[in-house]
Amino acid sequence: MITYISNNYHDIVADLVQHLWLALIPVVVGAVLALPVGYLAARRPALYQPIINLGGVIYSIPSLAVFLLIPVVIGVGVLSPLNVLLGLTLYTLALLARTVADALISVRGEVTEAAVALGYRPIRMLFGVELPMALPVLFAGLRVATVANISLVSVGALVGSGGLGNLFTSGFQLGFTEPIIIGIVLSMLLAVVFDVALVLIQRQLTPWSRAGGRA
Amino acid sequence: MSTLAVVPMLNYFGYLFDAANWKLSADNSIPVLLVQHLIYTLVAVLVSALIALPLGLLIGHTNRGAFIAIGLGNLGRSLPTFGLILLLVTMVGVGVVPVLVALTVLAIPPILAQTYAGIRSVDPAAVDAAVGMGMRPRQVLLDAEVPMALPLIFSGLRSALLQVVATATVAAYASLGGLGRLLVDGLSRNEYDQIFAGAILVALLAITLDYLSAAVERAVVSPGVRDTSRRRTRGSRRSAQTPVEDTETALSTPR
Numbered sequence: 463m464i465t466y467i468s469n470n471y472h473d474i475v476a477d478l479v480q481h482l483w484l485a486l487i488p489v490v491v492g493a494v495l496a497l498p499v500g501y502l503a504a505r506r507p508a509l510y511q512p513i514i515n516l517g518g519v520i521y522s523i524p525s526l527a528v529f530l531l532i533p534v535v536i537g538v539g540v541l542s543p544l545n546v547l548l549g550l551t552l553y554t555l556a557l558l559a560r561t562v563a564d565a566l567i568s569v570r571g572e573v574t575e576a577a578v579a580l581g582y583r584p585i586r587m588l589f590g591v592e593l594p595m596a597l598p599v600l601f602a603g604l605r606v607a608t609v610a611n612i613s614l615v616s617v618g619a620l621v622g623s624g625g626l627g628n629l630f631t632s633g634f635q636l637g638f639t640e641p642i643i644i645g646i647v648l649s650m651l652l653a654v655v656f657d658v659a660l661v662l663i664q665r666q667l668t669p670w671s672r673a674g675g676r677a
Numbered sequence: 678m679s680t681l682a683v684v685p686m687l688n689y690f691g692y693l694f695d696a697a698n699w700k701l702s703a704d705n706s707i708p709v710l711l712v713q714h715l716i717y718t719l720v721a722v723l724v725s726a727l728i729a730l731p732l733g734l735l736i737g738h739t740n741r742g743a744f745i746a747i748g749l750g751n752l753g754r755s756l757p758t759f760g761l762i763l764l765l766v767t768m769v770g771v772g773v774v775p776v777l778v779a780l781t782v783l784a785i786p787p788i789l790a791q792t793y794a795g796i797r798s799v800d801p802a803a804v805d806a807a808v809g810m811g812m813r814p815r816q817v818l819l820d821a822e823v824p825m826a827l828p829l830i831f832s833g834l835r836s837a838l839l840q841v842v843a844t845a846t847v848a849a850y851a852s853l854g855g856l857g858r859l860l861v862d863g864l865s866r867n868e869y870d871q872i873f874a875g876a877i878l879v880a881l882l883a884i885t886l887d888y889l890s891a892a893v894e895r896a897v898v899s900p901g902v903r904d905t906s907r908r909r910t911r912g913s914r915r916s917a918q919t920p921v922e923d924t925e926t927a928l929s930t931p932r
Contacts, residue, residue: 518887519884519887521839522839522883522884522887523879523880523883523884524839524842524843524846524847524879524880524883525843525847526843526846526847526857526860526876526879527846527860527875527876527877527879527880527883528876528880530860530872530873530875530876531873531876531877531880534689534873534876540864540869540872606754609754609755610754612755613754613755613756613757613758614757616757616759616760617759617847619759620759620847620850620860620861620864621864626757626760627757627759627760629760630757630759630760630763630764631763631850633763633764633767634763634766634767634850634851637767638767639764639767639768642760642763642764642767643764645757645760646756646757646760646761646764649755649757649760650755650756650757653754653755654755657755
């Protein structure tokens with residue numbers, strides 16, 4: 463195991479770095495896109511169910527199929543890294559749009575009424591009251607999306623860009639368990655590290671939830 | 678660029694709509710692969726449900742060993758399933774049985790975690806009422822707790838189902854049959870129409886199975902306990918805490 467790591471150190475680091483990019487860019491892009499979509503679903507009851515249902519359908523499609531349907535739709539090669547990036551972005555959007563909608567809906571009436579009484583206009587209400595109040599729920603969704611993306615990237619190895627998944631396929635082809643075990647451990651470590659990081663960031667952003675009161 | 682994109686687009690449907698690929702005797706016959714995929718999925722989900730459901734009920738009812746259910750649930754989320762399948766096959770050897778065992782193992786965490794969460798989510802007052810009405814412990818579990826836990830139990834079963842459908846697809850790389858063959862073989866031969874046929878069929882299979890399981894859920898779950906989160910209205914008095922739990926427990930992860 464040690465020998466394998468020292469002999470292939472550079473490849474492993476390169477796979478790790480690629481894994482990070484492939485997992486995290488979609489989280490950021492998906493989250494940014496999810497805000498307007500989720501807002502729309504929360505504000506227009508007629509749109510809520512269709513958006514949630516569409517998200518559910520996207521969510522149920524296996525990742526490999528998504529990675530391979532995207533090149534047909536956007537006309538790039540099957541092995542383009544864009545397929546993995548866009549596929550994961552789509553999953554993140556599907557998950558977080560619902561989270562954003564549910565989070566905004568869950569903001570309690572008394573709070574928004576108080577803000578209205580203080581003279582808050584809709585925009586300031588959204589960014590000053592509703593989004594901060596929704597942060598715990600948003601972060602819960604963000605954590606699920608991040609962990610899911612990190613474990614999903616490896617499937618991308620089948621379509622040419624898999625980060626640590628490259629260790630799985632090369633280990634399988636060579637008949638060695640070492641690279642596969644290293645890949646699994648590193649992938650799970652990444653998931654844990656980013657999960658913990660998100661929890662810490664959330665604590666910083668929502669000091670009131672630490673004070674013991676239920677915000 | 679645009680012509681390059683358009684020409685293969687027209688060819689994408691070649692494999693799917695070629696009658697020869699629908700013959701049972703064909704190499705990579707679509708109906709055969711579909712049935713294989715269904716059999717793998719049903720066997721894996723059934724066996725894992727037989728293991729995880731009683732265990733989840735027991736842990737939820739007694740609240741002993743809760744860390745097992747929660748820990749396994751979290752572990753299952755972060756585990757790269759593709760890696761696990763390849764690790765197992767590299768260790769044990771290529772074959773249907775090792776892959777089926779792996780699929781079964783991977784389906785256990787979501788069912789176990791959600792069954793546990795479902796039982797724990799039952800209103801203690803309802804359990805007290807059941808005891809007060811003279812129900813025996815077994816009746817409390819089966820006649821009171823389980824019916825109320827069904828929405829979450831079903832969400833666990835459905836995410837296990839989707840997980841197995843998806844993982845069985847990538848397991849084709851490790852020589853498993855099923856629709857993943859079209860994707861993996863198409864990729865290695867650069868046959869875009871075969872890849873596309875596989876991707877469409879896998880997607881449709883997953884969507885159909887999810888839809889069917891939702892229909893079963895609607896038929897089985899009592900209307901009184903059906904997914905109350907959907908009925909949440911703006912300004913209602915529910916605390917912001919509820920959707921956190923929804924997000925963490927009720928949502929499966931894509932595979």
